[in-house]
Amino acid sequence: MNGDVTVREVMRREYVAASEGDSLHETAALMLEESVDAVVVLRGQEPVGMLTERDVLERAVETGSLDGLTVADAMATDLPTVTPDESLSGATELISGADTRRLLVTEEGQPVGIVSEHDVVTASTLSPDMNGARSVETDEAMMTDAVAPTAESATADTEYSNQGICEVCGSLTRDLSTFNGQLVCNDCKDV
Structure with missing residues (x-):
């Protein structure tokens, strides 16, 4: 993954926000209307949750209704955040480690956007055979190793070849494999 790419370059600057006291039913309707899968929860200008x-589905199942x-x-109040200047690889580590599908991007304590695992994967520079693009360094290394590739060059070329989004559950994973014609994570392969 290209360490020079920053969150600022891939984040979505537009996001939907709500306040803690807003009706859950109305906020869910807003999410459908705006075609978003997450809403930033603000107290004034301060982000306090997502x-x-x-979350909406879990509450609907638990209570049988969203009324009241x-x-x-x-x-969720454990709001994973990242700065716009964080590297894309750093954001990927945060998403993987925080058990979340999105990070709130904040600058000086103020929300400025959202970066999701989909954004990260879409913008990631994967191995040459995954996206068809090669750097000059990769081409030179391949020419140098054309006769006998070293373990180091083989590792660099395949380092991220199994990373991506599971086609069944949609989660970002470092270990995808092909199962029934789809790229799936280990959890979905076992189902």
């Missing part, structure tokens, strides 16, 4: 489709519930009743 509400995802999954507020965003605060369903939102």
